[in-house]
């Protein structure tokens with residue numbers, strides 16, 4: 001569904017931290033607040049390892065304009081030196097596959113979700129990022145840059161799920 005994030009392969013610890021964020025109001029979303037409030041810590045943990053170990057194909061989406069995707073690819077790789085902004089890949093991995101519990105995977109994620117996340121940081125509605133690192137990034141991005149980088153990440157293939165220590169025997 002449009003704007004609903006892909007959870008398959010999401011790092012388990014990152015997942016749990018986001019549920020906690022909806023509960024404590026550092027991430028604001030009406031629907032997720034209702035759902036998260038009903039989850040115990042044990043349920044959140046169980047769901048986190050379930051989704052972390054899940055592999056699914058990427059849903060079909062109509063590809064964005066090639067020029068838009070190319071502009072997003074450039075921003076992801078080299079950032080915007082005029083604004084002292086580093087490339088997204090510096091933290092999210094060169095292929096957007098993320099790294100550990102701190103840097104979520106962006107490859108194959110819903111473009112609309114990425115846009116909404118960045119706009120929430122700009123608006124100050126999402127505050128659970130450590131040291132405000134993503135708020136800094138988002139505040140430097142124009143609406144056009146947000147759209148292009150979101151389209152770029154949605155266009156990337158999903159590789160193997162992020163390694164999750166919890167999922168291993």
Ligand code: HEC
Pocket residue numbers: 005017075076086087088089090091092102103104106113114115117118128129130133134137141149150
């Ligand atoms: C300096 C490191 C850094 C850079 C550069 C960076 N990010 Fe992030 N990003 C993070 C961290 C850390 C988080 C996790 C925040 C949290 O815990 O809520 C994050 C989270 C996100 C999320 C939320 C994903 C989800 O599933 O909840 C999106 C979307 C995102 N970043 C997009 C971008 C884009 C697009 C760029 C480049 C324009 C970028 N980031 C550059 C560190 C970075």
